[in-house]
Amino acid sequence: MLSKIRQLILFTLLLASPVQAEVVTPEQFWQLHQEGNPLIVDVRTNEEFIAGHLPKSINIPFNEIDRLATIAKDKTQPIFLYCRSGRRSAIAEERLKQLGYQYIYNGESYEALHKAMPRP
16 A cells, blocks of 8 residues: 555656656747757767757767756756757757756757758
8 A cells, every 4th residue: 555655646746847848849949949048958979069060059969968967057947959860869858857957848950950040
C-alpha cells in the first residue's frame, strides 16, 4: 500500500512540474525568443558551429550540455536549442529537464531556423 501511495505522490509531482519543454516551429522559435532574456544554444559540433550558426548563439555540443550549468545558473531563463536535424537537440533537451531548467524550446533544424530568421 505504501508503494502505491509513493507512486501516486511521484506522479502528482511530475504533473505539477513547472518545466516547459517543447519542440517549436521555426516561426515560434523566433517569436518566443523575443521574450525575456533567452539563451540560444547550438548543440552541434564546434566544426559545424564554425561553418555557420544563428546570431547570438553559443556552442555547447549535446554531449557536453551539462556545461550549460556554469553559464546559465538561472534555471528559469528560457533556453532555445537547435542542431542539424533535431536528434541531438532532443537529447540535450531531455538532459536540461533533468538538470532542472524550466523553459526549454527545441527549434531542431539550423537550416530551417536560419531560413525563417527575421531579417531587419
